[in-house]
Amino acid sequence: MLLPRLGAKSRLMLYYVLKVFISAIVIVAISEIAKRSTGFAALVASLPLTSLPLTSLLAFIWLHLEGTAPLQIADLSKQIFWLVLPSLLLFLLLPILLKQGVGFWLSLGLSAAATMGCYFAFFFILRRIEAGL
Helix, strand or coil: CCHHHCCHHHHHHHHHHHHHHHHHHHHHHHHHHHHHCHHHHHHHHHCCCCHHHHHHHHHHHHHHHCCCCHHHHHHHHHHHHHHHHHHHHHHHHHHHHHHCCCCHHHHHHHHHHHHHHHHHHHHHHHHHCCCCC
16 A cells, blocks of 8 residues: 555645545535536535535544544534534525625625624623533
8 A cells, every 4th residue: 555655744745635635626516516506506515415514524534533532523513513503694694685686795795794793692602601612
């Protein structure tokens, strides 16, 4: 096998290249599918093996392979759960603004700003209830 013959630095570099390559494939695939069918692209992006779940799954796998403690990966998973909730505002607000005739960039900017505000509010609330963030 080729990997055992590589030095530690070469294996590490190959590992990083693999991480970037897999992540890029997912992003490019979804954006290319969206050019042909936004409905199908949304379906693919929402599947547990793509989008945020895939990003999270890849992060969990990379961390495990790098020897991260299981409790730290569990904490990351719990924190991702709580931080997905405010991100949903973007997906609710953007189509509403676009359907109201607001320009794309303004709609995206307003949706992103509202989402960031929601994140700040969530951080404040979750710290008050000691949710581990």
